[in-house]
Amino acid sequence: xxxxxxxxxxxxxxxxxxxxxxxxxxxxxxxxxxxxxxxxxxxxxxxxxxxxxxxxxxxxxxxxxxxxxxxxxxxxxxxxxxxxxxxxxxxxxxxxxxxxxxxxxxxxxxxxxxxxxxxxxxxxxxxxxxxxxxxxxxxxxxxxxxxxxxxxxxxxxxxxxxxxxxxxxxxxxxxxxxxxxxxxxxxxxxxxxxxxxxxxxxxxxxxxxxxxxxxxxxxxxxxxxxxxxxxxxxxxxxxxxxxxxxxxxxxxxxxxxxxxxxxxxxxxxxxxxxxxxxxxxxxxxxxxxxxxxxxxxxxxxxxxxxxxxxxxxxxxxxxxxxxxxxxxxxxxxxxxxxxxxxxxxxxxxxxxxxxxxxxxxxxxxxxxxxxxxxxxxxxxxxxxxxxxxxxxxxxxxxxxxxxxxxxxxxxxxxxxxxxxxxxxxxxxxxxxxxxxxxxxxxxxxxxxxxxxxxxxxxxxxxxxxxxxxxxxxxxxxxxxxxxxxxxxxxxxxxxxxxxxxxxx
Ligand code: GLN
Numbered sequence: 001x002x003x004x005x006x007x008x009x010x011x012x013x014x015x016x017x018x019x020x021x022x023x024x025x026x027x028x029x030x031x032x033x034x035x036x037x038x039x040x041x042x043x044x045x046x047x048x049x050x051x052x053x054x055x056x057x058x059x060x061x062x063x064x065x066x067x068x069x070x071x072x073x074x075x076x077x078x079x080x081x082x083x084x085x086x087x088x089x090x091x092x093x094x095x096x097x098x099x100x101x102x103x104x105x106x107x108x109x110x111x112x113x114x115x116x117x118x119x120x121x122x123x124x125x126x127x128x129x130x131x132x133x134x135x136x137x138x139x140x141x142x143x144x145x146x147x148x149x150x151x152x153x154x155x156x157x158x159x160x161x162x163x164x165x166x167x168x169x170x171x172x173x174x175x176x177x178x179x180x181x182x183x184x185x186x187x188x189x190x191x192x193x194x195x196x197x198x199x200x201x202x203x204x205x206x207x208x209x210x211x212x213x214x215x216x217x218x219x220x221x222x223x224x225x226x227x228x229x230x231x232x233x234x235x236x237x238x239x240x241x242x243x244x245x246x247x248x249x250x251x252x253x254x255x256x257x258x259x260x261x262x263x264x265x266x267x268x269x270x271x272x273x274x275x276x277x278x279x280x281x282x283x284x285x286x287x288x289x290x291x292x293x294x295x296x297x298x299x300x301x302x303x304x305x306x307x308x309x310x311x312x313x314x315x316x317x318x319x320x321x322x323x324x325x326x327x328x329x330x331x332x333x334x335x336x337x338x339x340x341x342x343x344x345x346x347x348x349x350x351x352x353x354x355x356x357x358x359x360x361x362x363x364x365x366x367x368x369x370x371x372x373x374x375x376x377x378x379x380x381x382x383x384x385x386x387x388x389x390x391x392x393x394x395x396x397x398x399x400x401x402x403x404x405x406x407x408x409x410x411x412x413x414x415x416x417x418x419x420x421x422x423x424x425x426x427x428x429x430x431x432x433x434x435x436x437x438x439x440x441x442x443x444x445x446x447x448x449x450x451x452x453x454x455x456x457x458x459x460x461x462x463x464x465x466x467x468x469x470x471x472x473x474x475x476x477x478x479x480x481x482x483x484x485x486x487x488x489x490x491x492x493x494x495x496x497x498x499x500x501x502x503x504x
Contacts, residue, residue, distance in 0.1 A: 004029035005167045008482070009076050009224040012170060016063075016075050023063070023075035027056035027119055030077045034122070034168045042143050043153075043163040045082050046090055047122035052077065055119050072227045074117030079163045079172040082123040083130055083206040084215065086110050089120075093206045094128040094138040094156075097326050097333045097352030107204020108239065109173060109215050109232045116231045121169055124159025128354045129323065130180055130208045132156045133426050136417050137356045144413070145187060147452055151410040154184030157218070161188040164218045164483070171219040171228050175205055177212045178311050179405075179430025182442035185218055186405035186455025189444045190483060191225045191472065192218045196462045197437035198243035200229075201236030209318035210241075212311075212434040220483025222443060222473040226250035229465060245463060253466030254473045258292045261471065264299035264398035269429055275408045281446035281454040282404045285475060289402065292474050299398060301390040304432070306383050311431035312424055313367050313380035319357075320364025326352065359420065388436040395461050400471060404429055405442040405455035429457060439465045443472040444481045 004012070004026055015021055031049050038044055059075050062068035080086060083093040085103035087110075092098045106114065113120065127137035135143040135158030143158040145151040146166035153162040157174025161184035164172050174181040176194035185192025193216045200215045207213060217228035233247045265286065270279060290296050328334035328348035335351050338344035353361070367376035394401060407428060416423045433440040438459055445456035456475065458468045476482055 005033035007170065008221055009072065009170045009219070009227055012076055013070075013072055013074075017070060023056040023059045023119070024053065026075055027052050027077060027121075030121060030169060037166050037168060040144060040149055041146050041162050041166050041168070042141050043124050043159040043166070043168060044079070044122045045092060045094075045125050045140055045159070048089065048120070052119050052121050059117060059119075068117065071116050073113065073231055075119065076117075076171070077119045077121040077169050078113055078228070079122050079124050079160055079169045080110060080120060081126050081157050081160050081172070081174045083126060083175055084110055084173060085204040085206065086120060086123065089123065091123065091206070092140070093130070094126040094140065095353065095357070096139040097348075098206075099139075099333060101331055103204075105204065108201035108236045110204060112232050118231075124157070124163055124172060126159055127156035128357050129206065129319070130156040130175055130177055131319070131356050131360055133179070133183060133423050134411070134416065135159060135184070136413065137354060139354050142413055145410050147189060148410070151412055151452075152187065154187035154406075154410065156180040158184045160218050161185050161190055161192065164188070164190045164220055167483070171217055171224050173215055173228070173232070174218055175208070175213055175215050176434065177208045178315060178434050179427045181216045181218065182405050182430050182440060182455070182457060183427070185442040186453065186457075187410040189447070189453030190218055190220055191222050191441065191443050192216065193225050193229060193441040193465065193468070194433060194439060195229065195233065195465055196243070196439045197434075198241050199439070199463065199465065200232050201239040201242045203236055203238035207322040209315040210322060211318060212315060214434070222469055222476050223251065223254050225441075226254050226469045243463070248466045250466055250469055253470045256470050258289065258294050258471060258474050261294045261400065261467070262398045263289060263294045263296045264394050264401045265296060266301045266304070266394070266401055266403055267298050268301050268304035269403040273407050273425070273428070274404060277448050278404050278407065278409060278454050281448065282456055285445035285456045285479070286402055288478050289471065289475060292478060294471075297398065299394040299401065301394060301432070303383065303386045303390050304428075307387065307432045307435070308424055308428055310380045310383045310387065311427065311435060312363070313376050314384060314435070316360040316364035317368050317377050318364070320361045320368065323353075323357070323361055328352070356420070384435045387432050391432070391436045391438055391459070399460070400464070400467055401459040403457055405457040409448065409450070409452045409454070433459055438462055439468055441468040441472050443476055445475065445479065
Protein backbone atom coordinates (compact mmCIF):
# COMPACT_ATOMS: atom_id res chain seq x y z
CA UNK A 1 0.00 0.00 0.00
CA UNK A 2 1.14 3.54 -0.72
CA UNK A 3 2.18 5.31 2.40
CA UNK A 4 0.20 8.49 2.05
CA UNK A 5 1.71 9.83 5.26
CA UNK A 6 5.07 10.11 3.47
CA UNK A 7 3.60 12.35 0.78
CA UNK A 8 4.28 16.06 0.53
CA UNK A 9 1.45 18.58 0.24
CA UNK A 10 2.10 18.82 -3.47
CA UNK A 11 1.93 15.04 -3.93
CA UNK A 12 -1.25 14.80 -1.90
CA UNK A 13 -2.76 17.67 -3.86
CA UNK A 14 -1.87 16.12 -7.21
CA UNK A 15 -3.19 12.71 -6.17
CA UNK A 16 -6.45 14.23 -4.97
CA UNK A 17 -6.84 16.10 -8.23
CA UNK A 18 -6.34 12.91 -10.22
CA UNK A 19 -8.72 11.14 -7.84
CA UNK A 20 -6.12 8.53 -6.96
CA UNK A 21 -7.34 8.70 -3.37
CA UNK A 22 -9.92 10.58 -1.34
CA UNK A 23 -9.58 13.14 1.43
CA UNK A 24 -10.97 10.46 3.73
CA UNK A 25 -8.09 8.13 2.81
CA UNK A 26 -5.58 10.90 3.44
CA UNK A 27 -7.13 11.62 6.84
CA UNK A 28 -7.04 7.93 7.78
CA UNK A 29 -3.42 7.54 6.71
CA UNK A 30 -2.23 10.40 8.91
CA UNK A 31 -4.45 9.46 11.84
CA UNK A 32 -3.04 5.94 11.69
CA UNK A 33 0.48 7.27 11.51
CA UNK A 34 -0.15 9.39 14.61
CA UNK A 35 -1.64 6.44 16.42
CA UNK A 36 1.35 4.27 15.59
CA UNK A 37 4.09 6.75 16.40
CA UNK A 38 2.87 9.26 18.94
CA UNK A 39 3.43 7.15 22.02
CA UNK A 40 7.14 7.54 21.18
CA UNK A 41 7.22 11.04 19.71
CA UNK A 42 4.54 12.63 21.92
CA UNK A 43 3.98 15.54 19.55
CA UNK A 44 0.28 16.04 20.22
CA UNK A 45 -1.64 17.37 23.20
CA UNK A 46 -4.95 16.93 21.37
CA UNK A 47 -5.89 14.84 18.32
CA UNK A 48 -9.41 14.97 16.95
CA UNK A 49 -10.04 11.82 14.93
CA UNK A 50 -13.84 12.01 14.77
CA UNK A 51 -13.96 15.64 13.70
CA UNK A 52 -11.20 15.10 11.14
CA UNK A 53 -12.91 12.10 9.56
CA UNK A 54 -16.22 13.93 9.45
CA UNK A 55 -14.61 16.99 7.90
CA UNK A 56 -12.77 14.78 5.38
CA UNK A 57 -15.97 13.02 4.31
CA UNK A 58 -17.68 16.37 3.97
CA UNK A 59 -14.86 17.66 1.75
CA UNK A 60 -15.04 14.51 -0.41
CA UNK A 61 -18.74 15.06 -0.90
CA UNK A 62 -18.33 18.70 -1.80
CA UNK A 63 -15.42 17.98 -4.14
CA UNK A 64 -17.29 15.32 -6.06
CA UNK A 65 -20.46 17.39 -6.37
CA UNK A 66 -18.38 20.29 -7.67
CA UNK A 67 -19.57 22.48 -4.82
CA UNK A 68 -15.98 23.08 -3.82
CA UNK A 69 -12.96 23.96 -5.95
CA UNK A 70 -9.61 22.51 -5.09
CA UNK A 71 -6.94 24.76 -3.64
CA UNK A 72 -3.45 23.66 -2.60
CA UNK A 73 -4.48 22.95 0.97
CA UNK A 74 -7.86 21.37 0.30
CA UNK A 75 -7.98 18.07 2.15
CA UNK A 76 -4.47 18.48 3.59
CA UNK A 77 -4.11 17.53 7.29
CA UNK A 78 -2.24 20.14 9.32
CA UNK A 79 -1.32 20.46 12.99
CA UNK A 80 -1.40 23.66 15.02
CA UNK A 81 0.78 24.56 17.95
CA UNK A 82 -1.36 24.62 21.05
CA UNK A 83 -0.98 28.38 21.51
CA UNK A 84 -3.08 29.04 18.39
CA UNK A 85 -6.71 29.24 19.33
CA UNK A 86 -9.21 26.87 17.77
CA UNK A 87 -12.92 27.39 18.22
CA UNK A 88 -14.42 24.54 20.20
CA UNK A 89 -11.09 22.75 20.62
CA UNK A 90 -9.10 22.98 23.85
CA UNK A 91 -6.12 25.29 23.56
CA UNK A 92 -3.66 25.09 26.46
CA UNK A 93 -0.47 26.92 25.36
CA UNK A 94 1.26 24.06 27.20
CA UNK A 95 0.09 25.51 30.52
CA UNK A 96 -1.96 24.18 33.43
CA UNK A 97 -3.57 27.56 33.74
CA UNK A 98 -5.33 26.96 30.40
CA UNK A 99 -5.85 23.23 30.88
CA UNK A 100 -9.60 23.47 30.31
CA UNK A 101 -9.70 26.49 28.04
CA UNK A 102 -11.95 25.96 25.02
CA UNK A 103 -11.74 29.11 22.89
CA UNK A 104 -14.97 30.59 21.55
CA UNK A 105 -13.21 31.75 18.36
CA UNK A 106 -10.61 30.78 15.76
CA UNK A 107 -7.27 32.53 15.36
CA UNK A 108 -6.99 34.26 11.98
CA UNK A 109 -4.47 31.62 10.85
CA UNK A 110 -6.81 28.83 11.95
CA UNK A 111 -9.64 30.42 10.04
CA UNK A 112 -7.54 30.95 6.93
CA UNK A 113 -6.42 27.32 6.92
CA UNK A 114 -9.98 26.10 7.40
CA UNK A 115 -11.16 28.42 4.61
CA UNK A 116 -8.45 26.93 2.40
CA UNK A 117 -9.96 23.48 3.03
CA UNK A 118 -7.25 22.14 5.35
CA UNK A 119 -8.05 19.53 8.00
CA UNK A 120 -6.96 20.62 11.46
CA UNK A 121 -5.87 17.24 12.77
CA UNK A 122 -4.76 18.31 16.24
CA UNK A 123 -2.89 20.61 18.59
CA UNK A 124 0.79 20.15 19.25
CA UNK A 125 2.82 20.27 22.42
CA UNK A 126 4.96 23.28 23.26
CA UNK A 127 6.87 24.91 26.07
CA UNK A 128 4.48 26.68 28.43
CA UNK A 129 3.42 29.95 26.79
CA UNK A 130 6.17 29.26 24.22
CA UNK A 131 8.90 29.93 26.78
CA UNK A 132 11.70 27.48 26.15
CA UNK A 133 13.96 25.83 23.63
CA UNK A 134 13.30 22.15 24.21
CA UNK A 135 9.54 21.60 24.81
CA UNK A 136 10.50 20.34 28.27
CA UNK A 137 8.69 23.31 29.83
CA UNK A 138 5.32 21.96 28.73
CA UNK A 139 3.08 21.39 31.76
CA UNK A 140 1.99 18.08 30.20
CA UNK A 141 4.92 16.04 28.89
CA UNK A 142 8.14 16.36 26.87
CA UNK A 143 8.07 15.78 23.14
CA UNK A 144 10.87 13.61 21.69
CA UNK A 145 13.10 14.16 18.71
CA UNK A 146 12.01 11.59 16.08
CA UNK A 147 15.64 11.17 14.96
CA UNK A 148 16.66 10.04 18.42
CA UNK A 149 13.99 9.82 21.07
CA UNK A 150 16.48 10.40 23.88
CA UNK A 151 16.98 13.93 22.52
CA UNK A 152 14.82 17.06 22.57
CA UNK A 153 12.97 18.19 19.45
CA UNK A 154 13.87 21.81 20.24
CA UNK A 155 11.30 24.37 21.23
CA UNK A 156 9.14 25.96 21.90
CA UNK A 157 7.21 24.60 18.89
CA UNK A 158 8.73 21.14 19.39
CA UNK A 159 5.45 19.30 18.90
CA UNK A 160 4.85 20.82 15.48
CA UNK A 161 8.43 20.15 14.34
CA UNK A 162 8.39 16.55 15.59
CA UNK A 163 4.97 15.91 14.02
CA UNK A 164 6.21 16.99 10.58
CA UNK A 165 9.52 15.20 11.02
CA UNK A 166 7.85 11.90 11.84
CA UNK A 167 5.33 12.20 8.97
CA UNK A 168 2.35 12.59 11.30
CA UNK A 169 1.37 15.62 9.21
CA UNK A 170 2.81 17.07 6.00
CA UNK A 171 2.98 20.55 7.57
CA UNK A 172 2.15 22.43 10.74
CA UNK A 173 2.11 25.90 12.27
CA UNK A 174 4.25 27.17 15.09
CA UNK A 175 5.11 30.53 16.61
CA UNK A 176 8.52 32.15 16.83
CA UNK A 177 9.39 34.81 19.41
CA UNK A 178 13.12 34.14 19.58
CA UNK A 179 13.62 31.03 17.45
CA UNK A 180 10.75 28.73 18.34
CA UNK A 181 10.06 27.76 14.73
CA UNK A 182 13.60 27.76 13.34
CA UNK A 183 15.40 25.97 16.17
CA UNK A 184 13.01 22.97 16.41
CA UNK A 185 12.95 22.81 12.59
CA UNK A 186 16.75 22.51 12.64
CA UNK A 187 16.70 19.90 15.41
CA UNK A 188 14.03 17.80 13.68
CA UNK A 189 15.34 18.03 10.10
CA UNK A 190 12.41 19.95 8.63
CA UNK A 191 11.82 23.38 7.12
CA UNK A 192 10.66 26.17 9.45
CA UNK A 193 10.02 29.79 8.54
CA UNK A 194 9.57 32.84 10.75
CA UNK A 195 7.94 35.53 8.62
CA UNK A 196 8.59 39.27 8.84
CA UNK A 197 6.91 40.83 11.87
CA UNK A 198 3.47 41.82 10.60
CA UNK A 199 3.35 39.45 7.62
CA UNK A 200 1.04 36.99 9.40
CA UNK A 201 -1.78 38.06 11.70
CA UNK A 202 -1.24 37.34 15.40
CA UNK A 203 -4.95 37.51 16.17
CA UNK A 204 -5.68 34.40 18.23
CA UNK A 205 -2.04 33.62 18.99
CA UNK A 206 -1.78 33.40 22.77
CA UNK A 207 0.61 36.28 23.42
CA UNK A 208 4.11 35.79 24.79
CA UNK A 209 6.05 38.92 23.72
CA UNK A 210 3.85 40.89 21.36
CA UNK A 211 6.58 42.90 19.61
CA UNK A 212 8.48 39.69 18.75
CA UNK A 213 5.84 36.97 18.20
CA UNK A 214 5.16 35.70 14.67
CA UNK A 215 3.33 32.63 13.39
CA UNK A 216 4.88 30.56 10.62
CA UNK A 217 4.93 27.18 8.89
CA UNK A 218 6.82 23.92 9.35
CA UNK A 219 6.93 21.54 6.39
CA UNK A 220 8.84 18.61 4.96
CA UNK A 221 10.12 20.69 2.07
CA UNK A 222 10.42 24.33 1.07
CA UNK A 223 7.65 24.42 -1.56
CA UNK A 224 5.17 23.04 0.98
CA UNK A 225 6.22 25.70 3.49
CA UNK A 226 5.62 28.30 0.77
CA UNK A 227 2.10 27.00 0.18
CA UNK A 228 1.20 27.18 3.85
CA UNK A 229 2.69 30.67 4.20
CA UNK A 230 0.70 31.77 1.15
CA UNK A 231 -2.50 30.70 2.87
CA UNK A 232 -1.86 32.47 6.19
CA UNK A 233 -0.02 35.67 5.14
CA UNK A 234 -1.66 39.02 4.57
CA UNK A 235 -3.34 41.90 6.27
CA UNK A 236 -5.93 41.31 8.96
CA UNK A 237 -8.02 44.11 10.43
CA UNK A 238 -8.12 42.21 13.75
CA UNK A 239 -4.35 42.69 14.22
CA UNK A 240 -3.28 46.32 14.02
CA UNK A 241 0.36 45.26 13.64
CA UNK A 242 -0.34 43.17 10.55
CA UNK A 243 1.06 44.71 7.37
CA UNK A 244 -1.20 46.03 4.64
CA UNK A 245 1.42 45.26 2.00
CA UNK A 246 0.33 42.76 -0.70
CA UNK A 247 1.57 39.18 -0.36
CA UNK A 248 4.10 37.91 -2.92
CA UNK A 249 3.50 34.76 -4.92
CA UNK A 250 5.85 32.48 -2.99
CA UNK A 251 5.53 29.50 -5.31
CA UNK A 252 6.75 31.56 -8.23
CA UNK A 253 9.70 32.74 -6.12
CA UNK A 254 10.54 29.18 -5.10
CA UNK A 255 11.13 28.15 -8.69
CA UNK A 256 13.73 30.82 -9.50
CA UNK A 257 17.46 30.08 -9.69
CA UNK A 258 20.16 31.72 -7.59
CA UNK A 259 22.24 33.51 -10.21
CA UNK A 260 23.50 36.79 -8.85
CA UNK A 261 22.18 36.38 -5.30
CA UNK A 262 24.60 38.02 -2.86
CA UNK A 263 25.02 36.18 0.43
CA UNK A 264 26.70 37.42 3.59
CA UNK A 265 28.18 35.28 6.36
CA UNK A 266 28.06 37.01 9.76
CA UNK A 267 31.56 36.47 11.08
CA UNK A 268 30.43 36.73 14.72
CA UNK A 269 28.32 33.60 14.24
CA UNK A 270 31.30 31.35 13.70
CA UNK A 271 33.21 32.00 16.91
CA UNK A 272 33.57 29.93 20.04
CA UNK A 273 30.44 28.16 21.19
CA UNK A 274 29.62 26.80 17.74
CA UNK A 275 29.78 23.01 17.56
CA UNK A 276 32.41 21.81 15.05
CA UNK A 277 30.07 19.39 13.30
CA UNK A 278 27.41 22.06 12.89
CA UNK A 279 30.00 24.51 11.62
CA UNK A 280 31.39 22.21 8.96
CA UNK A 281 27.89 21.23 7.76
CA UNK A 282 26.89 24.87 7.50
CA UNK A 283 30.10 25.85 5.71
CA UNK A 284 29.65 22.98 3.26
CA UNK A 285 26.08 24.11 2.54
CA UNK A 286 27.26 27.66 1.92
CA UNK A 287 29.80 26.19 -0.51
CA UNK A 288 26.94 24.51 -2.37
CA UNK A 289 25.06 27.80 -2.56
CA UNK A 290 28.14 29.38 -4.10
CA UNK A 291 28.21 26.62 -6.73
CA UNK A 292 24.54 27.34 -7.42
CA UNK A 293 25.39 30.90 -8.44
CA UNK A 294 25.52 32.95 -5.25
CA UNK A 295 28.36 35.24 -4.33
CA UNK A 296 29.48 34.98 -0.73
CA UNK A 297 31.17 37.64 1.42
CA UNK A 298 31.85 37.98 5.10
CA UNK A 299 29.82 40.61 6.96
CA UNK A 300 29.78 41.83 10.54
CA UNK A 301 26.94 42.01 13.03
CA UNK A 302 28.93 43.68 15.80
CA UNK A 303 26.14 43.70 18.39
CA UNK A 304 25.71 39.93 18.35
CA UNK A 305 27.34 39.71 21.78
CA UNK A 306 24.37 41.58 23.28
CA UNK A 307 21.73 39.44 21.57
CA UNK A 308 20.90 37.09 24.42
CA UNK A 309 20.85 39.71 27.17
CA UNK A 310 18.74 42.08 25.09
CA UNK A 311 16.22 39.41 24.17
CA UNK A 312 16.03 38.03 27.71
CA UNK A 313 15.12 41.49 29.00
CA UNK A 314 12.60 42.49 26.34
CA UNK A 315 10.81 39.13 25.98
CA UNK A 316 10.19 38.62 29.74
CA UNK A 317 9.19 42.28 30.14
CA UNK A 318 6.46 41.89 27.54
CA UNK A 319 5.53 38.46 28.89
CA UNK A 320 5.08 39.77 32.41
CA UNK A 321 2.62 42.30 31.08
CA UNK A 322 0.79 39.88 28.76
CA UNK A 323 0.47 37.21 31.43
CA UNK A 324 -1.17 39.62 33.87
CA UNK A 325 -4.45 38.69 32.19
CA UNK A 326 -4.46 35.26 33.84
CA UNK A 327 -6.25 36.40 36.96
CA UNK A 328 -8.52 33.34 37.31
CA UNK A 329 -11.55 35.59 36.96
CA UNK A 330 -12.50 35.56 33.29
CA UNK A 331 -11.13 32.17 32.23
CA UNK A 332 -8.43 29.69 33.06
CA UNK A 333 -7.55 27.78 36.18
CA UNK A 334 -8.90 29.00 39.53
CA UNK A 335 -7.59 27.63 42.79
CA UNK A 336 -10.39 26.14 44.90
CA UNK A 337 -11.48 27.71 48.21
CA UNK A 338 -9.43 30.92 48.33
CA UNK A 339 -9.58 33.01 51.51
CA UNK A 340 -10.23 36.25 49.67
CA UNK A 341 -9.71 37.88 46.30
CA UNK A 342 -5.98 38.45 46.70
CA UNK A 343 -5.50 34.90 47.88
CA UNK A 344 -7.36 33.70 44.80
CA UNK A 345 -5.02 35.59 42.47
CA UNK A 346 -1.99 34.38 44.35
CA UNK A 347 -2.92 30.74 44.64
CA UNK A 348 -4.33 30.45 41.12
CA UNK A 349 -1.22 31.93 39.53
CA UNK A 350 1.16 30.00 41.80
CA UNK A 351 -0.53 26.72 41.01
CA UNK A 352 -1.34 27.46 37.36
CA UNK A 353 2.06 28.65 36.09
CA UNK A 354 5.20 26.52 35.86
CA UNK A 355 8.71 27.44 37.05
CA UNK A 356 10.03 28.96 33.81
CA UNK A 357 6.94 31.13 33.36
CA UNK A 358 7.23 32.39 36.92
CA UNK A 359 10.93 33.13 36.39
CA UNK A 360 10.09 35.22 33.32
CA UNK A 361 7.29 37.08 35.09
CA UNK A 362 9.72 37.96 37.89
CA UNK A 363 12.52 39.03 35.53
CA UNK A 364 10.06 40.99 33.42
CA UNK A 365 8.49 42.76 36.38
CA UNK A 366 11.95 43.59 37.72
CA UNK A 367 13.31 45.10 34.49
CA UNK A 368 10.17 47.22 34.12
CA UNK A 369 10.08 48.40 37.75
CA UNK A 370 10.56 52.12 38.24
CA UNK A 371 13.99 51.84 39.84
CA UNK A 372 15.40 49.58 37.14
CA UNK A 373 13.51 50.53 33.99
CA UNK A 374 16.24 52.84 32.66
CA UNK A 375 19.04 50.43 33.47
CA UNK A 376 17.41 47.39 31.91
CA UNK A 377 14.32 47.75 29.74
CA UNK A 378 15.16 51.14 28.28
CA UNK A 379 18.75 50.19 27.65
CA UNK A 380 17.74 46.86 26.06
CA UNK A 381 15.32 48.74 23.80
CA UNK A 382 18.20 50.93 22.62
CA UNK A 383 20.42 47.93 21.96
CA UNK A 384 17.54 46.38 20.05
CA UNK A 385 17.74 49.36 17.67
CA UNK A 386 21.49 48.78 17.27
CA UNK A 387 20.89 45.12 16.46
CA UNK A 388 18.31 46.08 13.82
CA UNK A 389 20.85 48.59 12.48
CA UNK A 390 23.48 45.84 12.18
CA UNK A 391 21.15 43.94 9.87
CA UNK A 392 20.23 47.07 7.89
CA UNK A 393 23.93 47.76 7.36
CA UNK A 394 24.61 44.20 6.23
CA UNK A 395 21.69 44.29 3.80
CA UNK A 396 23.23 47.28 2.07
CA UNK A 397 25.79 44.98 0.50
CA UNK A 398 24.13 41.56 0.48
CA UNK A 399 20.65 40.18 -0.29
CA UNK A 400 20.54 37.54 2.44
CA UNK A 401 22.58 36.23 5.35
CA UNK A 402 23.42 32.59 5.92
CA UNK A 403 24.68 30.82 9.02
CA UNK A 404 23.83 28.17 11.58
CA UNK A 405 20.34 28.05 13.08
CA UNK A 406 21.63 26.56 16.33
CA UNK A 407 25.05 26.41 17.98
CA UNK A 408 24.72 22.66 18.68
CA UNK A 409 23.14 19.43 17.56
CA UNK A 410 19.89 18.40 19.31
CA UNK A 411 20.76 17.92 22.97
CA UNK A 412 19.59 15.18 25.34
CA UNK A 413 16.39 15.43 27.35
CA UNK A 414 17.23 16.82 30.77
CA UNK A 415 20.64 18.07 29.66
CA UNK A 416 19.88 21.78 30.11
CA UNK A 417 16.82 21.82 32.35
CA UNK A 418 18.78 22.52 35.52
CA UNK A 419 20.52 25.56 34.09
CA UNK A 420 18.22 28.15 32.49
CA UNK A 421 21.16 30.22 31.27
CA UNK A 422 22.56 27.27 29.30
CA UNK A 423 19.14 26.90 27.69
CA UNK A 424 18.98 30.62 26.87
CA UNK A 425 22.40 30.55 25.23
CA UNK A 426 21.19 28.05 22.64
CA UNK A 427 19.07 30.87 21.15
CA UNK A 428 22.04 33.04 20.19
CA UNK A 429 21.55 32.87 16.39
CA UNK A 430 17.78 33.11 16.34
CA UNK A 431 16.68 35.90 18.72
CA UNK A 432 18.10 38.80 16.70
CA UNK A 433 15.79 38.23 13.70
CA UNK A 434 12.84 38.76 16.06
CA UNK A 435 14.42 41.84 17.63
CA UNK A 436 14.90 43.30 14.13
CA UNK A 437 11.56 42.01 12.79
CA UNK A 438 13.17 40.39 9.74
CA UNK A 439 12.19 37.04 8.18
CA UNK A 440 14.35 33.93 8.58
CA UNK A 441 14.08 30.30 7.54
CA UNK A 442 15.82 27.14 8.69
CA UNK A 443 16.32 24.39 6.12
CA UNK A 444 17.99 21.01 6.68
CA UNK A 445 21.54 21.17 5.31
CA UNK A 446 23.10 17.91 6.51
CA UNK A 447 22.58 14.68 8.35
CA UNK A 448 25.57 13.95 10.57
CA UNK A 449 27.30 10.57 10.93
CA UNK A 450 25.40 10.24 14.20
CA UNK A 451 22.21 10.57 12.10
CA UNK A 452 21.18 13.94 13.47
CA UNK A 453 20.00 16.81 11.29
CA UNK A 454 21.68 20.20 10.98
CA UNK A 455 19.84 23.37 9.97
CA UNK A 456 21.05 26.26 7.84
CA UNK A 457 19.51 29.61 8.69
CA UNK A 458 18.83 32.14 5.93
CA UNK A 459 17.80 35.68 6.86
CA UNK A 460 16.54 38.46 4.63
CA UNK A 461 15.26 42.03 4.51
CA UNK A 462 11.75 42.75 5.72
CA UNK A 463 9.15 41.04 3.51
CA UNK A 464 11.74 39.04 1.54
CA UNK A 465 10.24 35.65 2.46
CA UNK A 466 10.19 34.83 -1.25
CA UNK A 467 13.96 35.12 -1.54
CA UNK A 468 14.52 32.97 1.54
CA UNK A 469 12.25 30.27 0.15
CA UNK A 470 14.01 30.48 -3.18
CA UNK A 471 17.46 30.02 -1.63
CA UNK A 472 16.21 27.26 0.66
CA UNK A 473 14.54 25.43 -2.20
CA UNK A 474 17.61 25.53 -4.42
CA UNK A 475 19.75 24.14 -1.61
CA UNK A 476 17.22 21.44 -0.73
CA UNK A 477 17.03 20.29 -4.34
CA UNK A 478 20.81 20.29 -4.64
CA UNK A 479 21.30 18.28 -1.45
CA UNK A 480 18.29 16.02 -1.94
CA UNK A 481 17.10 16.70 1.60
CA UNK A 482 13.34 16.81 1.21
CA UNK A 483 11.65 14.99 4.04
CA UNK A 484 10.31 12.05 2.01
CA UNK A 485 13.83 10.88 1.29
CA UNK A 486 15.05 11.34 4.85
CA UNK A 487 14.04 7.90 6.12
CA UNK A 488 16.59 6.35 3.80
CA UNK A 489 19.17 8.65 5.34
CA UNK A 490 18.36 7.70 8.89
CA UNK A 491 14.97 8.98 10.02
CA UNK A 492 13.56 6.42 12.40
CA UNK A 493 10.65 5.40 10.23
CA UNK A 494 7.31 3.95 11.12
CA UNK A 495 8.73 0.48 11.53
CA UNK A 496 11.60 1.54 13.78
CA UNK A 497 9.28 3.49 15.99
CA UNK A 498 6.96 0.52 16.25
CA UNK A 499 9.88 -1.74 17.11
CA UNK A 500 10.98 0.62 19.82
CA UNK A 501 7.51 0.62 21.28
CA UNK A 502 7.32 -3.15 21.20
CA UNK A 503 10.70 -3.48 22.87
CA UNK A 504 9.79 -1.31 25.80
N1 GLN B 1 13.78 29.94 23.33
C1 GLN B 1 13.32 31.29 23.36
C2 GLN B 1 12.66 31.58 24.69
O1 GLN B 1 12.65 30.72 25.49
C3 GLN B 1 12.39 31.56 22.20
C4 GLN B 1 11.03 31.05 22.41
C5 GLN B 1 10.11 31.37 21.28
O2 GLN B 1 10.53 31.72 20.19
N2 GLN B 1 8.83 31.29 21.57
O3 GLN B 1 12.17 32.64 24.92
